[in-house]
Amino acid sequence: MQDNVEVTVRRADVGLARRRGLAGALALLVAFPAAANLRAPRRVPESPSSALAAPATRLVVERERLTFLCGAEACDVLAEYDVTAVGAEHVRLEMILPAPGDVTARTNGSPETVSIVPAEPLREEELRGLPEPGPGEPPLHRAAFDGVLRPGPNTIAVRYRQPLGGEEVGHSGRRAGRFVQRFRYELWPLREWTRKEGFRLRLAIGVERPAPSLWQRWFGHPRSVSCLTSDPAAPAVEGRLEQRGAHLWLEAELGPSFPDRITCYVGDDDLMPRY
Amino acid sequence: MAGSNLPGPRGTDSPHDPVPEGLLGRSFAYPGPIRRGARVAPEDDAGPEGRSATPQQRAEKLVDRFAARVGAGSFTAISRKRVADGLRVRIWAPSAIDQGTSSLCGPASLLFDVATRDPEAYVRYVTSLWETGQGRIGRIDVRPGTDLKAFDPGRNVEASDWIALASLRDSENWFFDYQEDSDALAGITLPGELEGWFKKAGYTEVVNDARAIVDKDEACLRRADDYFRNGFRVCLFIHSNMLSPSTQGNGSATADHWVVQTGRVTFGATMIEGKPATTVSLRIFTWGEGRRAVPQAGVLPLDAFLDNFYGFVAARY
Numbered sequence: 001m002q003d004n005v006e007v008t009v010r011r012a013d014v015g016l017a018r019r020r021g022l023a024g025a026l027a028l029l030v031a032f033p034a035a036a037n038l039r040a041p042r043r044v045p046e047s048p049s050s051a052l053a054a055p056a057t058r059l060v061v062e063r064e065r066l067t068f069l070c071g072a073e074a075c076d077v078l079a080e081y082d083v084t085a086v087g088a089e090h091v092r093l094e095m096i097l098p099a100p101g102d103v104t105a106r107t108n109g110s111p112e113t114v115s116i117v118p119a120e121p122l123r124e125e126e127l128r129g130l131p132e133p134g135p136g137e138p139p140l141h142r143a144a145f146d147g148v149l150r151p152g153p154n155t156i157a158v159r160y161r162q163p164l165g166g167e168e169v170g171h172s173g174r175r176a177g178r179f180v181q182r183f184r185y186e187l188w189p190l191r192e193w194t195r196k197e198g199f200r201l202r203l204a205i206g207v208e209r210p211a212p213s214l215w216q217r218w219f220g221h222p223r224s225v226s227c228l229t230s231d232p233a234a235p236a237v238e239g240r241l242e243q244r245g246a247h248l249w250l251e252a253e254l255g256p257s258f259p260d261r262i263t264c265y266v267g268d269d270d271l272m273p274r275y
Numbered sequence: 276m277a278g279s280n281l282p283g284p285r286g287t288d289s290p291h292d293p294v295p296e297g298l299l300g301r302s303f304a305y306p307g308p309i310r311r312g313a314r315v316a317p318e319d320d321a322g323p324e325g326r327s328a329t330p331q332q333r334a335e336k337l338v339d340r341f342a343a344r345v346g347a348g349s350f351t352a353i354s355r356k357r358v359a360d361g362l363r364v365r366i367w368a369p370s371a372i373d374q375g376t377s378s379l380c381g382p383a384s385l386l387f388d389v390a391t392r393d394p395e396a397y398v399r400y401v402t403s404l405w406e407t408g409q410g411r412i413g414r415i416d417v418r419p420g421t422d423l424k425a426f427d428p429g430r431n432v433e434a435s436d437w438i439a440l441a442s443l444r445d446s447e448n449w450f451f452d453y454q455e456d457s458d459a460l461a462g463i464t465l466p467g468e469l470e471g472w473f474k475k476a477g478y479t480e481v482v483n484d485a486r487a488i489v490d491k492d493e494a495c496l497r498r499a500d501d502y503f504r505n506g507f508r509v510c511l512f513i514h515s516n517m518l519s520p521s522t523q524g525n526g527s528a529t530a531d532h533w534v535v536q537t538g539r540v541t542f543g544a545t546m547i548e549g550k551p552a553t554t555v556s557l558r559i560f561t562w563g564e565g566r567r568a569v570p571q572a573g574v575l576p577l578d579a580f581l582d583n584f585y586g587f588v589a590a591r592y
């Protein structure tokens with residue numbers, strides 16, 4: 001009889017412990033839905049490109065026209081500078097590149113020979129200006145070319161390809177998120193130039209996007225583009241979005257003061273950062 | 276009190292984001308070990324085997340000896356070489372510890388500090404787990420289950436990280452079994468648990484000022500930063516919304532992520548949509564990045580930060 005009572009009590013204890021365990025588990029399930037202690041997002045590291053470093057000789061830069069035409073994985077970049085030289089100048093121009101791909105440079109329409117080398121070690125001014133590299137970011141490269149400038153106005157144009165990086169957002173432990181692509185452009189080298197009063201940088205970013213239907217505009221999240229600056233006083237690049245053909249274009253003008261860098265995002269319109 | 280009313284820097288280090296006291300050395304991935312009074316011996320008087328060798332050099336020797344031994348390990352799907360290769364990186368760059376696709380941010384927060392503060396102990400913990408199936412972090416006796424030891428994380432989680440993080444998680448779970456990287460629920464680390472781990476790991480001062488489902492206020496953030504300034508390792512309990520400019524404006528109902536503070540909190544001021552706003556920025560360890568900037572770009576309004584901030588656990592060894 002005594003043994004039966006002990007067995008019964010022991011079974012009741014085990015039952016109570018199980019019920020408590022299940023209650024605890026249910027409480028955890030309620031408190032932490034799918035996103036419990038988040039896994040790392042999927043990520044594509046990227047490296048920045050930069051404006052041309054100021055040459056040793058005295059030139060005055062009047063404006064830069066910077067155009068990014070972005071496809072699925074990379075942007076074709078065209079950086080055009082209007083500069084004024086006092087006399088005929090032979091100048092060496094350099095810039096930071098995110099990848100050692102094809103680079104073409106022209107001064108006043110004439111093609112120049114471009115050399116590309118790894119940017120190692122980084123120079124002091126580059127170390128001051130470039131943000132710390134993230135893990136796995138591709139190594140930086142330095143493109144250099146010599147140009148012959150005539151007295152008066154000149155145009156320098158550089159074309160290259162900038163891979164898009166990106167990061168998954170809105171994911172949880174089991175659910176895949178959406179991918180927001182991005183690229184960075186370093187503007188701080190322009191600070192070393194002699195800039196004409198009223199210097200302006202005209203920025204145009206085109207992303208592949210068919211014109212969205214009315215349904216997509218109201219109920220969907222069509223692809224969009226947005227840029228942020230490194231200046232906390234003016235964090236957003238204020239610009240105009242316009243659909244032209246198969247591309248959505250963001251056009252903006254920066255200057256005469258400008259941030260150290262801009263970071264631009266490409267992705268669903270509800271994921272575009274605002275500030 | 277920490278911070279100033281000046282606009283904070285973005286993207287680059289500046290006097291607003293100084294190297295905190297107690298941090299030795301600095302690189303993009305690794306802010307250096309926290310240890311009161313610790314000094315790294317100069318290279319030219321540091322024999323790799325002698326008493327003047329740095330903790331990292333002594334830890335490397337432990338890894339060399341581990342790699343030179345023969346015999347199968349307890350983690351049957353992970354080779355000795357993979358473990359040794361991973362440890363060699365983490366000795367010098369503890370911020371390489373990366374939970375990857377697993378939900379092991381809690382263990383990563385504790386073990387990031389262990390690997391930073393005492394790389395030899397970290398190496399002993401991981402190599403012992405691989406060789407014997409058991410490891411110790413202070414008074415935490417880690418004995419992972421058979422399923423976990425047979426699992427190959429592949430490229431989802433680096434091998435030495437998997438052994439270190441998942442073993443701790445699995446061993447400390449009393450109800451759920453943690454056996455593969457997709458076990459999100461079993462990977463949960465609650466504030467009280469992280470606090471307990473720090474205490475059992477031998478940390479003498481541990482403060483738990485976190486909760487899972489109601490966000491915290493500015494005073495709590497400032498307290499966290501004060502602890503950081505005073506040499507505590509500070510683990511922030513957050514919702515990951517704040518880690519991306521795309522989602523930093525979204526609120527949250529619960530925390531979903533642990534990160535480790537690696538840079539002072541900077542308060543700034545800006546105008547957002549025509550209204551003055553206080554902003555906040557800091558550096559954190561998460562997902563294999565030692566000094567990830569928050570925000571990644573632009574500005575993070577303090578209100579948006581607090582909507583995704585659920586407090587902190589601070590610990591000093």
